[in-house]
Amino acid sequence: NAGVTQTPKFQVLKTGQSMTLQCAQDMNHNSMYWYRQDPGMGLRLIYYSASEGTTDKGEVPNGYNVSRLNKREFSLRLESAAPSQTSVYFCASRLTGPGNTIYFGEGSWLTVV
Amino acid sequence: QKEVEQDPGPLSVPEGAIVSLNCTYSNSAFQYFMWYRQYSRKGPELLMYTYSSGNKEDGRFTAQVDKSSKYISLFIRDSQPSDSATYLCAMSANTGGFKTIFGAGTRLFVKA
Numbered sequence: 001n002a003g004v005t006q007t008p009k010f011q012v013l014k015t016g017q018s019m020t021l022q023c024a025q026d027m028n029h030n031s032m033y034w035y036r037q038d039p040g041m042g043l044r045l046i047y048y049s050a051s052e053g054t055t056d057k058g059e060v061p062n063g064y065n066v067s068r069l070n071k072r073e074f075s076l077r078l079e080s081a082a083p084s085q086t087s088v089y090f091c092a093s094r095l096t097g098p099g100n101t102i103y104f105g106e107g108s109w110l111t112v113v
Numbered sequence: 114q115k116e117v118e119q120d121p122g123p124l125s126v127p128e129g130a131i132v133s134l135n136c137t138y139s140n141s142a143f144q145y146f147m148w149y150r151q152y153s154r155k156g157p158e159l160l161m162y163t164y165s166s167g168n169k170e171d172g173r174f175t176a177q178v179d180k181s182s183k184y185i186s187l188f189i190r191d192s193q194p195s196d197s198a199t200y201l202c203a204m205s206a207n208t209g210g211f212k213t214i215f216g217a218g219t220r221l222f223v224k225a
Contacts, residue, residue: 004156040121042201042217043157090156101147102203102213104156 002026006091006105013081013112021076021108023091029103030096032074033058034066036087037107043090049074050096081112116140119202119216128225132189136202136216139183143204143214146178148187151199151218160200161187192223 006023013019025032030051035043045058049068063085065077074093078085091105119136126132134148144165149157161176163169163185169176175188185204189196202216 040217042117042119043215092156101159101162104158106156107154 004091004093004103004105006089006108008108009106010109011111013078013110015081015083015112017081018077018079019081019110020078021089021091021110022073023075023105024073025091025093025103026072027093027103028071029093030071031094032068033092033102034064034074034076035090035092036060037090038087046076046089078110081110083112086110086112114139116214117202117204117216120219121217123220123222125222125224126192128192128194128223130192130223132187132192132196132221132223134187134189134200134202134219134221136185136204137183138185138204138214140204140206140214141180141183142206144207145205146176146185147203147205147213148174148176149201149203149215151201153198157201194223194225197221197223 004025033048034046037043044060047066049055052071055066067075089108092102094100094102117138146163148161150160151157163176163178166178166180173190177186199218199220201218205213
């Protein structure tokens with residue numbers, strides 16, 4: 001029972017490099033999310049996809065792009081990484097509706113040097 | 114002012130103690146209130162979920178919501194070292210499926 005799977009788990013990038021974080025869920029959820037978590041800041045929403053074919057900006061979208069490839073997969077791309085993007089990234093999903101449980105992946109630790 | 118305020122701690126208690134974790138919020142539209150537990154180097158997982166005001170109990174855990182004061186609490190009875198984790202409160206409104214706001218999280222250490 002995989003739930004939400006995200007890769008890679010750890011990555012070190014040089015400033016200006018690009019990379020894509022991959023996420024897949026096997027729970028047939030409509031909505032998918034990318035959050036970043038920084039000390040003292042909690043979880044902040046970067047982008048979300050309410051359903052297949054749609055994406056919208058969250059609280060901190062600058063420097064990121066996303067693709068909802070199909071219902072299962074939602075990727076996050078850093079086109080030109082900056083040290084300020086050093087963080088832990090979590091992919092999440094849930095059935096549509098504010099009261100439904102959000103399920104998180106295990107996290108991706110990204111360091112930009 | 115943040116929509117959700119949560120004391121980051123850390124909070125250190127002896128095994129067996131009663132733990133009280135709290136969050137305050139400013140948006141009166143919030144109706145769904147959740148507590149997530151996050152172990153080190155893991156993703157958050159749902160611990161408790163409450164709709165609107167009132168109490169909810171699940172084993173050693175009790176969640177309370179006081180909408181009039183915009184204040185929610187999580188109580189842990191007979192705390193165990195395995196309860197050592199970061200606890201995040203979260204809340205959402207009945208307006209769209211995306212707007213779940215998380216607190217910064219409180220780090221809890223339960224000493225054996």
